[in-house]
Amino acid sequence: MTPAVRAVVVDDQAMIRAGFSALLSAQDGVEVVGQAADGAEAVRVVTDVKPDVVLMDVRMPVLDGLEATRRILAADLDPPPRVLVLTTFDVDDYVFSALQAGASGFLLKDATPEALVDAVRAVAAGDQLLSPVITRRLIEHFVATRQRAVQVPAAVADLTPREREVLVCVARGLSNTEIAAELFIAEQTTKTHVSRILTKLGLRDRVQAVVLGYEIGLVSPGR
Known part of the structure; x- marks a missing residue:
């Protein structure tokens, strides 16, 4: 039997955090093992529970998702978790920077519940970038404007x-x-x-x- 994908949900909005957690917990083969309301808490929780996947919001108090991603992936966890960044189109440079920091992909916050579940499973399996068309557009835009x-x-x-x-x-x-x-x-x-x-x-x-x-x-x- 394939082990369940262990996930941590990170978002500073309690309703979003609870909603994503409930959605994932209701899926076969997915287990939410932790939640965090900011980047600093995320680093502590991830280091403690060692999940397979981290759903990471970008704009948060105390420590943003970009720096939290860097710290998590520098923590020498074995194996390192895969970070799925949750974002919107207006985050600009954050998306590209998150990919540079080591995030395994990103998903728009207005994605369907099915897309979110598929994204978590895909990232856990080590698959490539999620939503390739959207990803490609964003990367093209950010690279073109970074000069x-x-x-x-x-x-x-x-x-x-x-x-x-x-x-x-x-x-x-x-x-x-x-x-x-x-x-x-x-x-x-x-x-x-x-x-x-x-x-x-x-x-x-x-x-x-x-x-x-x-x-x-x-x-x-x-x-």
């Missing part, structure tokens, strides 16, 4: 031509199945390439690969 030079990691030069092609596809938001179809390779081969790319570049997951791909110009905003 700062980014140093290309030396390790990028160590990628094989095929690995570079796969990295471009990952940065475009394609799934392993879509990459395999586009490059005419087996899906298992795609998974192997992605794993090697993450290892060579010292990236935690596909989210960081997407961010890097945009930052260093492998994928251009709007393309």
Whole structure:
């Protein structure tokens, strides 16, 4: 039997926090093991209960969700939890910064209950960015407006031509199945390439690969 996904819900609004917790607790295979009303409390709760997934609000008192995400992922928890950022379109730079901080993805707060449950399960399973179309738009917007030079990691030069092609596809938001179809390779081969790319570049997951791909110009905003 597959263990239940253990989740912590973080939001400074009590009604939202209670609603998300009740929704998730009602699902088979999902268990809410903690709640927090601000980022500082979130760090304490997550360190104590060691969940699989953290639903993290961004704008909160005491400590915002961005800094809380950084601290949680720097806490050397084994295995580290995956952080799903809950946001709205008007958070601007917060979303991109949250992905840079190590969040595994984000979901709009007005998403359907079904989408929220699916998102928690997907993140727990280690899947790539959630809501890829929305994610791609936001990343394109933030990268286009950040106007700062980014140093290309030396390790990028160590990628094989095929690995570079796969990295471009990952940065475009394609799934392993879509990459395999586009490059005419087996899906298992795609998974192997992605794993090697993450290892060579010292990236935690596909989210960081997407961010890097945009930052260093492998994928251009709007393309």
